Amino acid sequence: MLMGAADAVPGVSGGTIAFMTGIYEELIYSLKQCGFGALQVLSKQGIKAAWQYINGNFLVAIFGGVLLSLLTVSRAVLYLLDNHPILLWSFFFGLILAAVWSLVRHIKKWDISAILIFVVGAVSAWFITVMSPTSIESSPLIIFVSGMIAICAMILPGISGSFILLLLGMYAPMLTAIKELQIATLAIFAAGCASGLISFSHVLSWMFKHHKTKTLALLGGFMLGSLNKVWPWKETIESVINRHGKEIPLVQNNISPFTYETLNNQTAYLWYAIALSLFGMFLVILLEKIGSPDNE
Template sequence: MKAKNSKTYVGLTLKGMLMGAADAVPGVSGGTIAFMTGIYEELIFSLKQCGLTALQILVKQGIKATWQHINGNFLLAVFGGVLLSLLTISRAVLYLLDNHPILLWSFFFGLILAAVWSLVRHIKKWNLPLILTFIIGAVSAYYITIISPTSIESTPLIIFISGMIAICAMILPGISGSFILLLLGMYAPMLTAIKELQVFTLVIFASGCATGLISFSHVLSWMFKHHKTKTLALLGGFMLGSLNKVWPWKETIETIIDRHGKEVPLVQKNISPFVFETLNNQASYLWYAIALFLFGILLVILLEKMGSPDSN
């Protein structure tokens, strides 16, 4: 890996913070942000290095050699930013999700739509297998977004397994780890654990995340090494299919009462802003939504420049 200066590490931390803020929202993937900012492949490679070989190097050569082997400074900067964001910025994102969902979803809709273009433009020549791969990715992600959430008991084993599954989704562009937690019925319990700093629960969840990251990163690294173009097509399809989840105007079909006695949506369907106004007797904020949609697209362009070789 190319040597980095302190300014570059500050940039990596900021990108990590953007990833953390995105991962707090059910429907938006931190992996999407990682890809747009140009750190995705290095992230996957660095995570892959954190395996048995790293343990052998640790025993034989010590901490310094191990740190270099796993690209430790890079991982520390990125995941430090993710953690910092989850403890700070994510609170603001969750506030907007509760109080101004249409505006927040509009912004993310524009961001993800532009991110699809940002990803697939790296595919220079399309053919039938690539088109089919893209369609498979889109259909798979769409299907995930329409699955009805479930509710399971938050046992240590379930928390560990949830961490493994969710973190794999979080590093896949287009598949939201938070939404996977929502489907598993673990989204609210994990948010509560973060807000209340429930150390035991967080340690178990983090252990599951670490296990999932190290395991799944090997798969992704192999895919990028041997089938990069098809992998890009698949991930682009994932992002396109996930747009179903972030459509701003929804009709709530079914609700549940959470542990705080608050009624929250469980099953929703997408509707037009005009139908939304009629059903709910409230403004659709259409023009504000369009403005934030365009801002999301603009942000992708800026993130692309952050991720260009000239900016690193």
């Protein structure tokens, strides 16, 4: 459910939550199993063996929680994003900052290649966060491809799938489809997500198996670079008005809380923001302790 709530916010990745709670590698491995191998097991050994082969109970729990969250909790998250953005972004900023530490501390040896990969990941994520959204016409093919791309980002810590949808111009249409239960649109998007998950999980699984240290460095860099997107205080440079008459920011610059107060003549909620950031950091430590193998 936490993954679903995170994925609803452009800038926060459900993969970050999965890594913090200690289920990331099992998630990638289980997704990788959902391929032709599972079909062979199904035909030769039956449903029960195939279910165990893909770690079915685990996947149902994960995606059931994500789906339930998208239909319920995400509404509260989106309400906070509209009405209390500084406080919400502050919480996520602390969450992701502590998650970077949580991830990189698993890297046992920092050599030149690991450092370079970490820097590349951080710069790449930062570059993605400063890209301007595009506007494309929705079609079944675009929806399918958007699902494939966004789901790959969603399972990468630090790269937000919802932000990728925003860049593609598909965030609002998909959010509307969820709220209005547009079954056909959601089915096409889900098919794209399934295709992207199964294919990309093989890549990630191979990376963890053969280059774990470098993979962790890359993911840590992604998460650090994504902090540019979740900085709480922003100045809107360019915006558009959607069909409901609501102003949607397109291009924003990060500014200091003091500049924010001067520009907007509004309080920056600095101390509340600091408190919520610290609370986010505390949650990371708590979630890691809960998800550590010692507690299993």
